[in-house]
Amino acid sequence: MILTPEESALVVRADWLYLKHRIMEKAISLLGQVQEAVGQLPQWNHVPGGVPALALGAKIAKGERYKDLPYAILDYPRLFSRDDIFALRTMFWWGHDFTATLHLAGHSLLRHRPALRLAQSRLAASGAQLYLPEDPWQHEMGExxxxxxxxxxxxxxxxxxxxxxLKLAKPFALQDWEGVVPAIRAFYEAVLDTMQV
Structure with missing residues (x-):
């Protein structure tokens, strides 16, 4: 278990870890801003009583090892049950990107399927990408x-x-940090418009 020269140079320094912790704190704060922006989307006004109950329970989770890299995830709104999934999932993944994802299954997919069926071109114009694998819990974008x-x-x-x-997602570059909240909000707004929430 001998350290490489690169590892030896890092093990004696703590500054980069402090920077990492500050970046993760800022990423979580940014996800909180996404939550606030999503909660103000006008589409929720079409639901009797305003924002649906499922939108009230936001959850931010973080970890160190999604494919060996730190991450933070916001699920808002979120509804995960055995027979129904409706979630907007926003993820920060160190070294990769931000992603904004619509995840539907069960009753929610059945409810929105007719509107989505007619919305392919509008969703494509928003930059949406279609998830292909059979495992719905993979978050990496890519070919x-x-x-x-x-x-x-x-x-x-x-x-x-x-x-x-059904999962539809759009990646956002980490370098666009300052503009990512309105960009993610605009994507979710476009997607929800097509679903006639």
Whole structure:
């Protein structure tokens, strides 16, 4: 277990760890701003009583090892049960990106399927990408995992809507930190518009 020269240079320094902790605190704060922005979306006004009950229970989780890198996730709104999933999941993943994801399954997918069926071009215009794998709990963007919706055929879109779950996502560069909250809000607003929430 001998340290490499690079590891030896880091083990005697603490400053980079303090920087990492500050960045993670700022990422969590940023996710709190996303929560506030999503809660103010005008689409929730179409629901009797304002923001639906499922939107009141936001959850921010963080960890050190999603594929060996630190991350923070906001689920808001969030509804996860055996027969229903409706979630907007926003993720900060160190070294990669921010992602904004719509995740539907069960009753929520059935409820929104007719509107989504007609919305492929509008969703594609928002920059949405379609999740391809069978495991709904993978969060990495990339070729073979997500496909730009504009590149999906109508038949592929129809097939995706008939699956057990649907995930649509859009990545945002970490370098766009200062503008990411309004950009994520705009993406969620566009997606929810197509669903006629």
């Amino acid at each position: 073979g995992i997500y496909q730009p919706l504009e590149a999906c055929s109508a038949a592929a879109w129809e097939g995706a809507l008939e699956q057990d779950f």
